[in-house]
Amino acid sequence: TLCDTPAGPVAVTANAAAGYTIVFKPTTNTFGGPYGSFSFYMDDGNTLNSTSNVVVVPITVIHVNQPPTVQSDSVSFLQNITRPFNFTFNIEDIDTANSSVSAVITALPAA
Secondary structure, eight states: OBSSOOOSSEEEEEETTTEEEEEEOOOTTOOEEEEEEEEEOOBOSOSSSOBOOOEEEEEEEOOOOOOOEEEOOOOOOOTTOOOOOOOOOEEEOSSSOGGGOOOOOOOOOOO
């Protein structure tokens, strides 16, 4: 028997054959603990001393690293001129400050 009705991202359904099914879906990009909880007790159906103690189950959402996203940009040069250039990246990373993200060059221009 569920003692309380979970609210928010926790949904509980009862099925006579399978018992309770608990579905938990945290809000996107949130984590921590205790994020929420639910409580329950067991009942064996007898009339005398039939219920167990109440158990509280805390829910903790473990952080999962999300990859950063970067917007592409372009650079234009005049023909037959070699020059250094600065390139600005448009980076978004919900996990870390953008200043700690590093760029890795995966291909150089063809000659």
